[in-house]
Amino acid sequence: MAGYFTNILSGTKSLLVGLSITQREFFKKPVTLQYPWESLEMTPRYRGHIQLVKDGETGTHKCISCGLCDKGCPSGCITVKGEKQEGVKVKVLVRYDLDFTKCSLCGQCIDNCKPGAIEFSKEYNLASTRKEDFYYDLLKRLKEQK
Amino acid sequence: MDLGINVVEMLIYLVGIIAFAAGNAAYLVWVERKGAAHIQRRTGPKEVGPYGLLQPLADGAKLMSKQLIIPDGVDKPLFMVAPLIAMVPAIMIFVTIPFSDSIIARDINLGLLMIFAFASVNVLALLLGGWASRNKYAVISAARAVSQNVAYEIPMLIIAITIVMVSGSMNLKEIVDFQAGGFWNWNFLPTNGNFLGPITFVLFFICFMAETNRAPFDLGEAESELIAGFHTEYGSMGFGLFFMGEYANIVIGAALTVILFLGGWYCPFGLTDGIWWFLIKMYLLIWTVVLIRWTYPRVTLWSLLNLSWKILIPFSLFNLLASAGLIKILG
Ligand code: SF4
Numbered sequence: 001m002a003g004y005f006t007n008i009l010s011g012t013k014s015l016l017v018g019l020s021i022t023q024r025e026f027f028k029k030p031v032t033l034q035y036p037w038e039s040l041e042m043t044p045r046y047r048g049h050i051q052l053v054k055d056g057e058t059g060t061h062k063c064i065s066c067g068l069c070d071k072g073c074p075s076g077c078i079t080v081k082g083e084k085q086e087g088v089k090v091k092v093l094v095r096y097d098l099d100f101t102k103c104s105l106c107g108q109c110i111d112n113c114k115p116g117a118i119e120f121s122k123e124y125n126l127a128s129t130r131k132e133d134f135y136y137d138l139l140k141r142l143k144e145q146k
Numbered sequence: 147m148d149l150g151i152n153v154v155e156m157l158i159y160l161v162g163i164i165a166f167a168a169g170n171a172a173y174l175v176w177v178e179r180k181g182a183a184h185i186q187r188r189t190g191p192k193e194v195g196p197y198g199l200l201q202p203l204a205d206g207a208k209l210m211s212k213q214l215i216i217p218d219g220v221d222k223p224l225f226m227v228a229p230l231i232a233m234v235p236a237i238m239i240f241v242t243i244p245f246s247d248s249i250i251a252r253d254i255n256l257g258l259l260m261i262f263a264f265a266s267v268n269v270l271a272l273l274l275g276g277w278a279s280r281n282k283y284a285v286i287s288a289a290r291a292v293s294q295n296v297a298y299e300i301p302m303l304i305i306a307i308t309i310v311m312v313s314g315s316m317n318l319k320e321i322v323d324f325q326a327g328g329f330w331n332w333n334f335l336p337t338n339g340n341f342l343g344p345i346t347f348v349l350f351f352i353c354f355m356a357e358t359n360r361a362p363f364d365l366g367e368a369e370s371e372l373i374a375g376f377h378t379e380y381g382s383m384g385f386g387l388f389f390m391g392e393y394a395n396i397v398i399g400a401a402l403t404v405i406l407f408l409g410g411w412y413c414p415f416g417l418t419d420g421i422w423w424f425l426i427k428m429y430l431l432i433w434t435v436v437l438i439r440w441t442y443p444r445v446t447l448w449s450l451l452n453l454s455w456k457i458l459i460p461f462s463l464f465n466l467l468a469s470a471g472l473i474k475i476l477g
């Protein structure tokens with residue numbers, strides 16, 4: 001019989017403690033991220049699809065069209081096209097296409113690139129219903145970047 | 147009174163009551179969602195209108211524009227009538243609730259009895275809805291709802307009888323008037339002869355939550371085990387009516403608790419009496435109900451019945467006898 005009353009008392013107390021906790025939490029600030037109005041900065045080692053590095057000095061890419069990334073890619077996603085142009089010593093890059101549908105984000109291309117002309121982007125909002133949306137023209141993309 | 151005026155007055159009250167019930171149902175859902183969200187450190191609805199205030203309207207429009215699907219093999223008349231049975235008694239009960247000295251649709255001498263009579267119809271809606279659905283989850287839910295309602299109506303009525311004994315009336319207005327003066331005259335304190343005072347208030351509150359099938363007593367619609375319980379097969383406004391009925395019942399339960407225990411429209415210090423005090427007390431109680439839902443996990447059927455038969459009923463019975471003795475002594 002004594003257990004009956006202590007049970008009720010301790011039960012009531014724990015219920016009240018519970019209520020006070022939820023009421024306290026109610027007044028605290030929400031911790032959720034209001035996506036899509038705000039989004040997190042991606043971590044430094046995040047691997048999005050590759051992109052051409054923008055050189056701070058020249059304002060353009062650093063690619064020398066050697067094609068090593070193209071050759072090294074196990075999935076054959078990259079197509080590099082360079083042209084000999086008059087007055088320029090190295091070949092000039094005219095096309096850099098990435099077929100992201102097959103890319104496994106392995107990083108071979110980046111390791112192969114001597115001048116460090118490509119890097120992983122931080123792009124992750126990439127949903128689409130069309131396959132063609134994942135064929136990127138990286139040269140065009142670089143020009144569009146500010 | 148002139149018949150024409152009488153009819154007009156009736157219509158005004160009817161429209162007012164339905165608007166009050168529907169508005170409360172709509173915005174309590176908003177309060178519930180916002181409350182739940184902030185308790186869980188989220189933000190809740192915020193896109194439709196400022197602070198998501200137009201969300202209930204959007205939800206209502208969505209519900210009304212949906213097709214009412216009647217599955218094969220349901221008991222069609224019962225299936226159609228169950229949501230109405232959930233909503234109509236709730237509207238009826240509002241008729242006799244005194245919001246203030248003058249704001250009451252019908253001042254009935256047996257007001258309390260009428261409220262309990264109509265409130266007990268609510269369980270019929272759950273039973274019929276579950277039974278007619280031809281769905282095993284709905285039937286299990288209906289059976290649970292009935293056993294739960296039977297178990298909790300008893301202590302609720304015993305406590306109500308105690309209050310009636312103390313105040314000597316079944317007229318809700320007289321019960322409130324009996325508590326005039328200040329909070330020390332309210333029935334939740336033993337001053338008037340309600341022996342266990344605050345304990346009965348808490349017991350009544352628990353019963354009212356169990357009667358409205360609110361969490362943590364929402365065994366009837368336990369999503370994790372019964373999909374949605376008795377309204378599994380309902381969509382569109384059929385579901386909408388069940389939903390509105392549930393919220394209307396919460397408002398009624400809170401209003402009844404205010405009337406029986408917290409002095410109705412009277413100010414705690416006997417100063418500015420009026421409907422605002424009624425509403426303040428009522429919405430504080432409703433907030434507690436929301437808070438409770440987002441604090442406690444659902445009880446099992448076993449502990450639900452245990453709580454009623456082993457704790458609530460003995461306590462309320464003891465209180466009934468002790469109060470009777472106390473009233474005799476107080477004269
Ligand atoms: S990350 Fe790997 S798979 Fe993707 S383009 Fe580079 S080498 Fe090819």
Ligand code: SF4
Pocket residue numbers: 062063064065066067068069070080109112113114115116117118
């Ligand atoms: S390896 Fe580097 S420099 Fe060579 S083509 Fe690829 S991106 Fe250009």
